[in-house]
Amino acid sequence: xxxxxxxxxFGAQPRLHALRLGPYGGSSARLLFHPDDGTxxxxxxxxxxxxxxxxxxxxxxxxxxxxxDPRHPDRLSLIRDCLAAIDARWPERLPVILAGHGRGGMLxxxxxxxxxxxxxxxxxxxxxxxxxxxxxxLASRIDAARIPLLAVFHDDVHVAPFRAALERSPLNTVxxxxxxxxxxxxxxxxxxxxxxxxAAVSGRDCSSRNILSxxxxxxxxA
Numbered sequence: 674x675x676x677x678x679x680x681x682x683f684g685a686q687p688r689l690h691a692l693r694l695g696p697y698g699g700s701s702a703r704l705l706f707h708p709d710d711g712t713x714x715x716x717x718x719x720x721x722x723x724x725x726x727x728x729x730x731x732x733x734x735x736x737x738x739x740x741x742d743p744r745h746p747d748r749l750s751l752i753r754d755c756l757a758a759i760d761a762r763w764p765e766r767l768p769v770i771l772a773g774h775g776r777g778g779m780l781x782x783x784x785x786x787x788x789x790x791x792x793x794x795x796x797x798x799x800x801x802x803x804x805x806x807x808x809x810x811l812a813s814r815i816d817a818a819r820i821p822l823l824a825v826f827h828d829d830v831h832v833a834p835f836r837a838a839l840e841r842s843p844l845n846t847v848x849x850x851x852x853x854x855x856x857x858x859x860x861x862x863x864x865x866x867x868x869x870x871x872a873a874v875s876g877r878d879c880s881s882r883n884i885l886s887x888x889x890x891x892x893x894x895a
Contacts, residue, residue: 681733683758689751690714690736694727702791702874703767704866705759706734707752709775709799713738718858719774725863730870731767733759737777748780753787760789768874772866774857775799778824782811785818792873793822794866796857797850812838821873823866825850825857 677695682688692714704726708719714736726732735755752771760769770792773781778798785793800811815822815838822845826836839845846869850856872878 677727677731683755684751689755691755692723692734692736693731694723694734695731696728700729700731700767702730702770702870703759704730704732704770704772704794704870705752705756706732707773707777707780708734708737709773709777710737712775718855721860722858722863725860726867729864729867735777749783752780752784756784756787756789770794770870770873772796773798779811782822782824783814785820785822786814790820792820792870793818794870795822795824796862796866797825797827815839816841818842819844821845823869823873824848825862827851827856 677693679693681691681693683691706723706726708714708716712719714720714734719734723732723734733755735752756769756771760766768791769789771781771784771787771790772794773779774796776799778795779800781793782795782798784790822839822842824836824839824845824847826847827850836847839847850862856862
């Protein structure tokens with residue numbers, strides 16, 4: 674069970690709120706997580722997912738409400754600032770995985786080429802429009818990434834325009850999740866994400882078949 678639970682604040686006013694959780698005995702990686710827009714940090718499904726993750730890996734979960742504050746600069750710049758801050762904040766300098774759910778998953782993919790990220794996890798990423806996809810130049814950013822990416826898509830999301838970019842690299846893992854996007858915030862997915870993250874930062878094969886049996890976690894290779 675996770676024993677570390679700490680409120681964090683980044684930057685100048687308005688300060689960005691985040692929640693840090695981690696396992697007893699420390700972690701060999703740190704996951705910066707952006708929930709879906711409109712999901713508060715006290716959401717029961719999100720809290721359960723964070724606790725399940727924090728049994729195995731340290732997680733810093735950003736407050737999407739604070740990220741959406743109009744006084745902040747654009748969202749991608751703000752997340753880049755957070756990446757730089759967490760890399761310098763703790764002396765152990767753990768390898769960083771950037772992750773997100775829903776719209777947070779899309780933003781994580783848009784930052785796949787950013788330092789010091791060593792892997793990206795996109796859970797049920799939501800793309801609001803073709804214009805937004807072109808604005809963030811997702812396919813080009815994914816192609817430019819030289820790190821492993823994990824994308825978990827659910828049945829309701831049409832992602833063909835950038836899914837092809839994900840499938841071009843043997844480093845990436847693309848899996849299908851039956852049901853809607855809320856199914857991504859479950860204990861089996863948390864276990865899968867933690868194991869994938871450890872594989873990514875250690876240079877091991879990140880394909881789903883080499884981490885856990887897809888049938889055990891309800892994921893299908895896509």
